[in-house]
Amino acid sequence: MRMDSRSFLDWYAPYRTGFEWGFWIVLYLVNGVANSLVRVLEIEAADSTARWEPIVWECSSALALLLLVWPVVVFTRHWAWSWSHPVRWLAGHVLASVVFSLAHVLLMVAMREVAYRLAGGNYDFGYWPGELVYEYLKDARTYAGIVLFIEGYRFILRRLAGEARWLDAPPDGRPDRESDDDAADGPPDHCDRFLVKMLGREFLVPAADIDYAQAAGNYVNLVVGRREYPLRSTMKGLLERLDPERFRRVHRSYLVRIDRVAEIEPLESGDAKLKLVDGTELPCSRSYRSGLT
Incomplete structure (x- = not known):
C-alpha cells in the first residue's frame, strides 16, 4: 500500500x-x-x-x-x-x-x-x-x-x-503584518478557512477545526486533530484572523478553541492547567483565565 x-x-x-x-x-x-x-x-x-x-x-x-x-x-x-x-x-x-x-x-x-x-x-x-x-x-x-x-x-x-497560509495572504506566504507592533488601518476580517500546500498539492482546512495553536519562533503551529500545520504568523496576528467567539488565548504561546476544553485545573500559583477533550494538556496563565469563563 x-x-x-x-x-x-x-x-x-x-x-x-x-x-x-x-x-x-x-x-x-x-x-x-x-x-x-x-x-x-x-x-x-x-x-x-x-x-x-x-x-x-x-x-x-x-x-x-x-x-x-x-x-x-x-x-x-x-x-x-x-x-x-x-x-x-x-x-x-x-x-x-x-x-x-x-x-x-x-x-x-x-x-x-x-x-x-x-x-x-x-x-x-x-x-x-x-x-x-x-x-x-x-x-x-x-x-x-x-x-x-x-x-x-x-x-x-x-x-x-504542509505549510499553511490564509487564502488572502501574499503568494510568498509572509504574514500581512511583520510584527505585533505594526500599525494597520483596521483588523483583518475573520477567516473561516486556511490553505495548506503540501508537496505540490493544495487543500482547504476549516479554521473552526483548529483544536489549539502553539507559537514556535516565526511560526504558529495549528493543531487539527493529530496533524500540525505551521503558519508563518505571530500569535496576535492569528487571533485577529480567528472568530473571537470560538477561540481564546490562554498563554503567551498558546490559544485554544473553547469547545475543546474539557477541564480547567487551578494551580496554587494562580495559573491553571487545561485538559482538552482528547486528553491534551495545555498551560493557562493567570492573566488569561478570566477569558475562559
Missing part, C-alpha cells in the same frame, strides 16, 4: 517523541563506545593510564552532551531564524554555544570526579583557562551540528505536514 505524507505523519505522530529521543541516545551511546574503544587501543603498554580511564572520559563527555540536547531543542524553538535580524540570530547562537560548552565541561568534569573517587583516584582536568578554550573549539562545532540537524529535521517535517 502506498503511503503519502499525510498517512506517514499520522503513523509517525505517536512514535515521534520516542524516535527523537531514541535517535540522540543511540547516537551518543555509539559515539561514547566507539571513542572509548579508540582511546583504549591508543594506550601503550608503558603508559600509566588505566584502561578504565579513557572509558570514563569519553562516556562522561557523551552523556553530558546527551543531557544538553533538550536545552538546545528548547532554545532553537524560541530563537528561530529571522530574515530581518540575521546578525542578532547568529549572535544569540554564538552566546548559546559558549553556555553550551561551559555546561558540557562542568557536567563531564563532575561525572569524572565521581568516577575517580569511586575508583580511589583523583581526577585532574588540567589548566582550566587553556582547557576551556580547547573544549570550546570542539564544542562549538558540536553545537553547530546539533542545531543544523534539529533545524533540518523540523524543515522536513514542515514540508511533509
Whole structure:
C-alpha cells in the first residue's frame, strides 16, 4: 500500500517523541563506545593510564552532551531564524554555544570526579583557562551540528505536514503584518478557512477545526486533530484572523478553541492547567483565565 505524507505523519505522530529521543541516545551511546574503544587501543603498554580511564572520559563527555540536547531543542524553538535580524540570530547562537560548552565541561568534569573517587583516584582536568578554550573549539562545532540537524529535521517535517497560509495572504506566504507592533488601518476580517500546500498539492482546512495553536519562533503551529500545520504568523496576528467567539488565548504561546476544553485545573500559583477533550494538556496563565469563563 502506498503511503503519502499525510498517512506517514499520522503513523509517525505517536512514535515521534520516542524516535527523537531514541535517535540522540543511540547516537551518543555509539559515539561514547566507539571513542572509548579508540582511546583504549591508543594506550601503550608503558603508559600509566588505566584502561578504565579513557572509558570514563569519553562516556562522561557523551552523556553530558546527551543531557544538553533538550536545552538546545528548547532554545532553537524560541530563537528561530529571522530574515530581518540575521546578525542578532547568529549572535544569540554564538552566546548559546559558549553556555553550551561551559555546561558540557562542568557536567563531564563532575561525572569524572565521581568516577575517580569511586575508583580511589583523583581526577585532574588540567589548566582550566587553556582547557576551556580547547573544549570550546570542539564544542562549538558540536553545537553547530546539533542545531543544523534539529533545524533540518523540523524543515522536513514542515514540508511533509504542509505549510499553511490564509487564502488572502501574499503568494510568498509572509504574514500581512511583520510584527505585533505594526500599525494597520483596521483588523483583518475573520477567516473561516486556511490553505495548506503540501508537496505540490493544495487543500482547504476549516479554521473552526483548529483544536489549539502553539507559537514556535516565526511560526504558529495549528493543531487539527493529530496533524500540525505551521503558519508563518505571530500569535496576535492569528487571533485577529480567528472568530473571537470560538477561540481564546490562554498563554503567551498558546490559544485554544473553547469547545475543546474539557477541564480547567487551578494551580496554587494562580495559573491553571487545561485538559482538552482528547486528553491534551495545555498551560493557562493567570492573566488569561478570566477569558475562559
